[in-house]
Amino acid sequence: MDLHITWFVLWGVLWAVYFMLDGFVLGAGMLHRVLGKSDEERRVIINTFGPVWDGNEVWLVTAGGATFAAFPTTYALMFSYLYTPLLLLLFGLIVRGVSFEFRGKEEGRLWRGSWDWAIVFSSFIPALLFGVAFGNIFAGLPMDKDGYHGSLVYLLNPYGIVSGLLFVLLFLEHGALYIAVKTTGELSRKAEAAAGKLWIPLLLVAVGFLGFTNFATKLYDNYLAAPALAVVPLTAVVALLAVRVCLAQGRTLSAFTASCVTILGVVLTGVIGLFPNLIPSSLDPLHSLTIYNSSSSDYTLRIMTVVAFIFVPIVIVYKTWVYRIFRGRVTAEAVALDHEAY
Amino acid sequence: MDVLALSRLQFAITTMFHFIFVPLTLGLSILVAAMETRYVLTGNEIYKGMAKFWGKLFLINFALGVVTGITLEFQFGMNWAEYSRYVGDIFGAPLAIEATVAFFLESVFIGVWAFGWNKVSKGVHCLSIWLVALATNLSALWILLANAWMQHPVGYVLRNGRAEMVDFVALLTNPFGLLKFGHQLTSAFTVAGFFVMGISAWHLLRQGNRPFFKASFSMAAVFALLASIGVALIGDLHAADVAKTQPAKFAAMEAVWDNCTNAPLHLLAFPDEKNQCNLVSEFPIPGMLSLLAFRDSDAQVRGLNSFPKDERPPVLPVFLSFRLMVGLGTYLILMAALAVLFSSRGILERYPRFLTLLVWTIPLPYIANQLGWIVSEVGRQPWIVYGVMKTSDAVSKAISVPQVLGSLIGFTLLYALLGFVDIYLLTKFARKGPEGLFTPGADPVVDEELILVPAGAAGK
Numbered sequence: 001m002d003l004h005i006t007w008f009v010l011w012g013v014l015w016a017v018y019f020m021l022d023g024f025v026l027g028a029g030m031l032h033r034v035l036g037k038s039d040e041e042r043r044v045i046i047n048t049f050g051p052v053w054d055g056n057e058v059w060l061v062t063a064g065g066a067t068f069a070a071f072p073t074t075y076a077l078m079f080s081y082l083y084t085p086l087l088l089l090l091f092g093l094i095v096r097g098v099s100f101e102f103r104g105k106e107e108g109r110l111w112r113g114s115w116d117w118a119i120v121f122s123s124f125i126p127a128l129l130f131g132v133a134f135g136n137i138f139a140g141l142p143m144d145k146d147g148y149h150g151s152l153v154y155l156l157n158p159y160g161i162v163s164g165l166l167f168v169l170l171f172l173e174h175g176a177l178y179i180a181v182k183t184t185g186e187l188s189r190k191a192e193a194a195a196g197k198l199w200i201p202l203l204l205v206a207v208g209f210l211g212f213t214n215f216a217t218k219l220y221d222n223y224l225a226a227p228a229l230a231v232v233p234l235t236a237v238v239a240l241l242a243v244r245v246c247l248a249q250g251r252t253l254s255a256f257t258a259s260c261v262t263i264l265g266v267v268l269t270g271v272i273g274l275f276p277n278l279i280p281s282s283l284d285p286l287h288s289l290t291i292y293n294s295s296s297s298d299y300t301l302r303i304m305t306v307v308a309f310i311f312v313p314i315v316i317v318y319k320t321w322v323y324r325i326f327r328g329r330v331t332a333e334a335v336a337l338d339h340e341a342y
Numbered sequence: 343m344d345v346l347a348l349s350r351l352q353f354a355i356t357t358m359f360h361f362i363f364v365p366l367t368l369g370l371s372i373l374v375a376a377m378e379t380r381y382v383l384t385g386n387e388i389y390k391g392m393a394k395f396w397g398k399l400f401l402i403n404f405a406l407g408v409v410t411g412i413t414l415e416f417q418f419g420m421n422w423a424e425y426s427r428y429v430g431d432i433f434g435a436p437l438a439i440e441a442t443v444a445f446f447l448e449s450v451f452i453g454v455w456a457f458g459w460n461k462v463s464k465g466v467h468c469l470s471i472w473l474v475a476l477a478t479n480l481s482a483l484w485i486l487l488a489n490a491w492m493q494h495p496v497g498y499v500l501r502n503g504r505a506e507m508v509d510f511v512a513l514l515t516n517p518f519g520l521l522k523f524g525h526q527l528t529s530a531f532t533v534a535g536f537f538v539m540g541i542s543a544w545h546l547l548r549q550g551n552r553p554f555f556k557a558s559f560s561m562a563a564v565f566a567l568l569a570s571i572g573v574a575l576i577g578d579l580h581a582a583d584v585a586k587t588q589p590a591k592f593a594a595m596e597a598v599w600d601n602c603t604n605a606p607l608h609l610l611a612f613p614d615e616k617n618q619c620n621l622v623s624e625f626p627i628p629g630m631l632s633l634l635a636f637r638d639s640d641a642q643v644r645g646l647n648s649f650p651k652d653e654r655p656p657v658l659p660v661f662l663s664f665r666l667m668v669g670l671g672t673y674l675i676l677m678a679a680l681a682v683l684f685s686s687r688g689i690l691e692r693y694p695r696f697l698t699l700l701v702w703t704i705p706l707p708y709i710a711n712q713l714g715w716i717v718s719e720v721g722r723q724p725w726i727v728y729g730v731m732k733t734s735d736a737v738s739k740a741i742s743v744p745q746v747l748g749s750l751i752g753f754t755l756l757y758a759l760l761g762f763v764d765i766y767l768l769t770k771f772a773r774k775g776p777e778g779l780f781t782p783g784a785d786p787v788v789d790e791e792l793i794l795v796p797a798g799a800a801g802k
Binding site: 047050051052054055057058060061062064065066068069070072073075076077078079080081083084086087090091093094095096097098100101102105106147148296297299300303304307308311312315318319322325326338339340341 | 394398401402405406408409410411412413415416418419420421423424425426427429430431432433434435437438439440441442443445446447449450451452453454456457458459460461462501502504506507508510738739740741745748749752756760763767770771778779
């Protein structure tokens with residue numbers, strides 16, 4: 001297989017897996033203050049993802065690193081064009097990480113209350129900005145031979161905002177389901193109820209996004225050219241509906257699984273629509289960044305392919321093992337007894 | 343200031359801030375793993391307490407290292423897009439490999455270690471901190487190989503308007519990278535050794551939990567001594583390699599202006615960049631510099647004046663950083679040697695002034711690490727890739743002064759806040775001591791073993 005295509009697939013999968021995994025941490029982070037009424041409940045929520053959030057975030061670092069290694073021109077232009085949104089995103093991720101670590105290290109209400117708000121904002125901002133950024137990438141960035149003609153304000157166009165909203169709602173739903181699965185009693189029931197309520201706006205925005213995509217982007221062209229590919233967006237839609245069905249039956253774990261599939265499906269739907277572009281130009285298709293005109297040499301792609309095909313399966317094995325170790329529900333009693341808990 | 347100057351300043355601030363946390367992570371992961379291994383082997387609860395107490399400080403430090411690390415990966419593209427585009431074919435690979443091979447391992451097993459005390463067996467728990475230690479040190483290898491390529495580019499050709507990789511093995515075996523790796527690792531271990539000794543000394547001065555902190559101290563002292571000697575030995579090899587591969591940097595490190603055979607090492611010197619000479623150069627050791635650089639006291643050392651003016655690094659910061667680093671390194675070897683001597687004889691507490699000095703020594707290896715990087719990075723200027731690409735050609739074209747000024751201010755404020763909270767929490771938990779983290783005295787035989795030499799022997 002053409003290595004450019006291999007790396008395009010890997011690139012899409014890395015982003016999709018990142019959003020699936022960090023999505024529930026971002027979602028739970030946005031929700032922990034609303035769902036957790038007491039300090040005890042909030043600690044329980046934070047400890048549900050305590051052992052895994054860092055490992056989840058590494059998918060982002062790897063997605064960034066893979067972009068750099070396989071498509072250096074895309075990496076260079078994407079990161080410098082999207083300077084300000086990426087900066088805000090970075091600030092969000094930095095604050096979020098330290099907030100988890102710092103929050104439980106002092107008793108005071110002011111201390112914990114401040115970090116709680118920090119967690120909410122530092123989860124919301126990356127969720128929103130990832131959506132805005134990807135929406136704009138789907139639609140194409142205003143770039144031509146003179147470079148980039150956009151700005152942060154430009155990115156907040158209607159399609160960008162709808163995409164941002166879609167990501168926020170997807171992650172909220174995902175996070176609520178995760179909390180429902182990982183906690184017990186009243187907290188779990190509250191999270192389940194929240195997931196039920198969030199589903200309606202999520203569906204509305206998702207439908208709006210799919211419709212808007214037809215006008216704002218050229219993503220559907222690939223599906224018209226190869227209708228078999230439509231299985232991916234269809235899976236996403238079915239999975240989103242399955243979330244509601246499972247919730248109605250009280251099967252929260254299945255609902256969470258369906259939510260995982262929804263996120264993978266949504267991201268891959270967009271990525272497949274981009275092919276062979278990584279970032280289309282909205283001004284002039286000649287200046288789109290494609291997997292051919294922005295890629296590394298064949299030699300580098302070969303080396304990277306060998307590395308990826310050896311190590312990614314190993315990573316998946318030990319990550320799965322770790323999720324199994326921490327598979328149980330987190331209780332307030334267990335958190336209170338654990339010195340190392342957040 | 344223009345985008346270039348602001349971007350350089352921002353890169354310096356964010357990298358140096360990140361690098362406050364890295365050395366301790368590299369070294370303390372190994373010390374904690376060694377402590378926990380002793381716990382697993384002996385069943386002695388005090389070692390479990392040590393792993394937990396030092397592990398808590400490790401985790402606070404680790405969190406800062408993780409979050410400030412993402413900034414660096416993003417910044418290559420954000421601020422240095424021309425660089426990333428030009429060298430991404432060869433420079434991107436080690437970064438991507440670092441994430442795939444090292445960051446996953448590190449981040450997943452740090453979760454197992456921190457949250458898994460009651461979830462996995464003792465052996466698996468201990469293995470997980472060893473995997474963290476392995477992964478963090480492995481990540482250092484990859485990032486240093488990437489940096490080494492900027493210092494001494496190998497395994498590439500200039501083709502298609504960029505640097506393309508043609509020899510991956512050359513990248514992996516770049517002698518510059520391997521020497522730097524050795525020098526950096528031992529420097530990082532020195533930081534960790536003095537960190538543990540300094541905090542232990544603070545408690546010993548206050549009679550807090552003596553067996554616990556004596557045991558911690560003696561492990562750290564041996565570690566610090568071996569490491570600090572390693573720093574000097576590998577540093578010597580590294581400097582000799584720099585003399586060959588980056589003669590302009592070497593000339594700046596030693597403030598050598600004119601080509602010189604049988605070059606002396608001046609014990610006291612001070613460069614005058616404006617007049618391209620030294621204001622002071624006293625106490626020469628004849629031929630010493632040639633000997634250190636080329637293992638031959640008659641060899642020629644190239645002077646700065648033999649380089650075009652626009653290919654010379656700033657001399658004063660490189661020269662001063664290098665001298666100060668070497669001075670600190672020497673001091674640290676002496677301190678570590680005394681620490682091993684006193685702790686192995688069980689007479690540490692007879693020297694309260696030495697203990698106090700050790701507390702104040704905690705920041706010094708950190709400073710030495712930063713100084714080393716100033717030598718390395720400022721000394722490489724004006725090149726971003728030595729001899730291949732100038733730093734001034736590397737900056738992004740799409741960013742503006744207000745953008746970078748805004749991000750620079752943002753980073754500075756955010757990092758200042760984080761640094762403040764970090765120091766506050768580290769101090770708080772370091773002072774608190776290990777009480778409540780383990781059940782001491784579960785094994786009464788232990789206390790005797792902890793004072794490494796029986797009390798009687800100390801008096802002989």
